[in-house]
Amino acid sequence: xxxxxxxxxxxxxxxxxxxxxxxxxxxxxxxxxxxxxxxxxxxxxxxxxxxxxxxxxxxxxxxxxxxxxxxxxxxxxxxxxxxxxxxxxxxxxxxxxxxxxxxxxxxxxxxxxxxxxxxxxxxxxxxxxxxxxxxxxxxxxxxxxxxxxxxxxxxxxxxxxxxxxxxxxxxxxxxxxxxxxxxxxxxxxxxxxxxxxxxxxxxxxxxxxxxxxxxxxxxxxxxxxxxxxxxxxxxxxxxxxxxxxxxxxxxxxxxxxxxxxxxxxxxxxxxxxxxxxxxxxxxxxxxxxxxxxxxxxxxxxxxxxxxxxxxxxxxxxxxxxxxxxxxxxxxxxxxxxxxxxxxxxxxxxxxxxxxxxxxxxxxxxxxxxxxxxxxxxxxxxxxxxxxxxxxxxxxxxxxxxxxxxxxxxxxxxxxxxxxxxxxxxxxxxxxxxxxxxxxxxxxxxxxxxxxxxxxxxxxxxxxxxxxxxxxxxxxxxxxxxxxxxxxxxxxxxxxxxxxxxxxxxxxxxxxxxxxxxxxxxxxxxxxxxxxxxxxxxxxxxxxxxxxx
Amino acid sequence: xxxxxxxxxxxxxxxxxxxxxxxxxxxxxxxxxxxxxxxxxxxxxxxxxxxxxxxxxxxxxxxxxxxxxxxxxxxxxxxxxxxxxxxxxxxxxxxxxxxxxxxxxxxxxxxxxxxxxxxxxxxxxxxxx
Numbered sequence: 001x002x003x004x005x006x007x008x009x010x011x012x013x014x015x016x017x018x019x020x021x022x023x024x025x026x027x028x029x030x031x032x033x034x035x036x037x038x039x040x041x042x043x044x045x046x047x048x049x050x051x052x053x054x055x056x057x058x059x060x061x062x063x064x065x066x067x068x069x070x071x072x073x074x075x076x077x078x079x080x081x082x083x084x085x086x087x088x089x090x091x092x093x094x095x096x097x098x099x100x101x102x103x104x105x106x107x108x109x110x111x112x113x114x115x116x117x118x119x120x121x122x123x124x125x126x127x128x129x130x131x132x133x134x135x136x137x138x139x140x141x142x143x144x145x146x147x148x149x150x151x152x153x154x155x156x157x158x159x160x161x162x163x164x165x166x167x168x169x170x171x172x173x174x175x176x177x178x179x180x181x182x183x184x185x186x187x188x189x190x191x192x193x194x195x196x197x198x199x200x201x202x203x204x205x206x207x208x209x210x211x212x213x214x215x216x217x218x219x220x221x222x223x224x225x226x227x228x229x230x231x232x233x234x235x236x237x238x239x240x241x242x243x244x245x246x247x248x249x250x251x252x253x254x255x256x257x258x259x260x261x262x263x264x265x266x267x268x269x270x271x272x273x274x275x276x277x278x279x280x281x282x283x284x285x286x287x288x289x290x291x292x293x294x295x296x297x298x299x300x301x302x303x304x305x306x307x308x309x310x311x312x313x314x315x316x317x318x319x320x321x322x323x324x325x326x327x328x329x330x331x332x333x334x335x336x337x338x339x340x341x342x343x344x345x346x347x348x349x350x351x352x353x354x355x356x357x358x359x360x361x362x363x364x365x366x367x368x369x370x371x372x373x374x375x376x377x378x379x380x381x382x383x384x385x386x387x388x389x390x391x392x393x394x395x396x397x398x399x400x401x402x403x404x405x406x407x408x409x410x411x412x413x414x415x416x417x418x419x420x421x422x423x424x425x426x427x428x429x430x431x432x433x434x435x436x437x438x439x440x441x442x443x444x445x446x447x448x449x450x451x452x453x454x455x456x457x458x459x460x461x462x463x464x465x466x467x468x469x470x471x472x473x474x475x476x477x478x479x480x481x482x483x484x485x486x487x488x489x490x491x492x493x494x495x496x497x498x499x500x501x502x503x504x505x506x507x508x509x510x511x512x513x514x515x516x517x518x519x520x521x522x523x524x525x526x527x528x529x530x531x532x533x534x535x536x537x538x539x540x541x542x543x544x545x546x547x548x
Numbered sequence: 549x550x551x552x553x554x555x556x557x558x559x560x561x562x563x564x565x566x567x568x569x570x571x572x573x574x575x576x577x578x579x580x581x582x583x584x585x586x587x588x589x590x591x592x593x594x595x596x597x598x599x600x601x602x603x604x605x606x607x608x609x610x611x612x613x614x615x616x617x618x619x620x621x622x623x624x625x626x627x628x629x630x631x632x633x634x635x636x637x638x639x640x641x642x643x644x645x646x647x648x649x650x651x652x653x654x655x656x657x658x659x660x661x662x663x664x665x666x667x668x669x670x671x672x673x674x675x676x677x
Contacts, residue, residue, distance in 0.1 A: 115555050119560070129571065136582055
């Protein structure tokens with residue numbers, strides 16, 4: 001039968017007698033849903049999450065198309081043929097949204113049992129959809145079937161929607177409580193997006209249907225406003241894609257956004273009637289398209305650069321790991337050779353093979369000293385590699401820092417005096433008891449800093465001091481040496497970080513000493529810093545430990 | 549693809565096709581549904597509903613009855629358009645129980661009635677001789 005009071009639509013669903021918001025709400029929402037759904041599906045067909053999102057968007061698009069036909073077509077047979085699909089698609093969107101959220105949160109398919117529950121919930125709407133329980137007639141005066149809808153059937157799929165919204169909310173909250181910070185952000189975005197979509201879509205549609213059915217509203221145009229919930233959902237999906245790489249898609253969001261904008265602007269043609277309005281809409285459409293193309297190109301370039309940087313970072317990490325392995329292999333091998341040579345030279349110097357000839361002794365002593373330097377250098381490199389890798393273990397024991405510092409100064413005194421440098425040690429009154437790895441603090445911090453000062457002080461003096469300030473123990477080594485430039489300060493405590501002229505002053509500098517001192521100081525809960533007024537003005541290295 | 553993994557796909561798609569098929573058969577082929585519409589009404593004979601031109605309903609556009617008929621019978625009696633079909637305004641014997649005419653009754657309805665006979669109403673179908 002034909003609704004004889006309404007005009008026949010053009011091209012199946014365009015009709016001048018319809019509310020203008022009909023096309024403005026339906027066509028862009030359907031276009032964006034189909035577009036995003038298609039992109040998501042074809043970019044990664046193997047992903048269940050992508051397939052589920054595409055299915056939900058397809059159901060939504062089918063509902064929108066059916067709704068558009070129901071609004072505009074005059075033939076009762078056609079309208080009634082598609083009318084049962086509303087309840088069916090509402091139910092499918094509800095249950096598949098729950099399924100989608102399960103897979104999103106758990107990153108795996110749901111159990112067979114849960115699928116059976118989904119099935120049990122959906123089968124009734126399919127079986128009773130085209131029966132009198134859902135639909136028994138059509139009103140050709142108002143051109144709708146609201147007054148002939150079955151109460152129980154309608155109540156069932158409304159209940160399904162309510163259950164789905166609450167079910168999703170519970171799932172999101174439960175997962176949020178145990179999720180990582182990064183995933184929590186994704187849960188919030190996805191949760192707000194899908195809940196807003198379902199709430200706006202269902203509440204607007206059900207309210208419109210109910211109020212029209214009881215005659216409060218002349219038509220169900222209130223449901224148009226629910227369609228905009230889909231646009232909001234797509235925006236959140238877009239953010240998830242770009243920000244968190246959800247759905248393994250790079251450029252889709254920006255492209256989809258531009259297409260959505262073009263669709264929105266383009267859909268204004270459906271109700272613009274004046275020439276001025278048509279011209280303005282055309283200009284806006286062209287500008288939106290042009291800006292969109294520039295934006296997509298820009299984002300594309302940025303994404304490509306980011307992917308390139310991420311690829312390089314990955315390769316760099318791999319190279320670092322290989323380098324570490326190589327350093328350990330070479331270091332241990334070289335250290336083994338040097339240790340053997342050191343033992344041999346020491347045995348010769350000590351006369352284990354008889355008294356060496358006079359001409360040979362200085363040569364062997366020099367070789368022994370050089371070999372010891374070699375062992376120290378390789379040990380420093382290995383130590384730095386281990387610290388970086390986090391494989392160094394520390395002992396925690398109580399000790400007297402004052403005694404340790406005094407001992408370190410005494411050990412270094414010979415070397416300093418041999419170089420003609422005056423070395424002194426002063427300690428304020430007070431307790432210097434602390435807990436830490438005594439051996440490592442002595443070897444890699446105290447001795448390292450004192451030896452460093454000796455190495456970089458051609459003439460003058462070295463003052464080692466110890467102070468107690470509240471809960472802090474402050475160890476300082478002050479020298480009258482080469483000083484540190486502002487430029488050198490930046491790389492002073494870095495791995496292999498030499499000063500610009502450091503190797504000219506100390507040829508044996510590995511660049512790892514201060515890096516090791518910093519790593520060990522920080523591992524013991526302390527801080528280390530260097531002060532200098534510049535090149536040739538001496539320097540002071542200060543280490544602070546907390547004793548609480 | 550295992551059946552257990554794709555139970556939703558294997559079950560819902562055939563059911564959906566069957567549902568769409570039955571819907572097509574019921575509504576498009578056998579027209580098994582009721583059609584509601586406004587039938588012609590003579591205020592001098594019956595209490596009619598009044599289609600008002602404005603909210604105050606001072607001017608009545610036209611009087612009408614609320615008709616319901618089975619779509620299949622209506623197709624047979626009038627074709628797809630009831631605009632100029634007199635059979636659409638009465639219940640015929642072949643319509644049987646699948647036809648009803650509702651007249652305006654101000655005591656049971658909030659609708660505005662248009663009548664010159666004193667406001668009697670009936671929901672019983674008028675059966676043509």
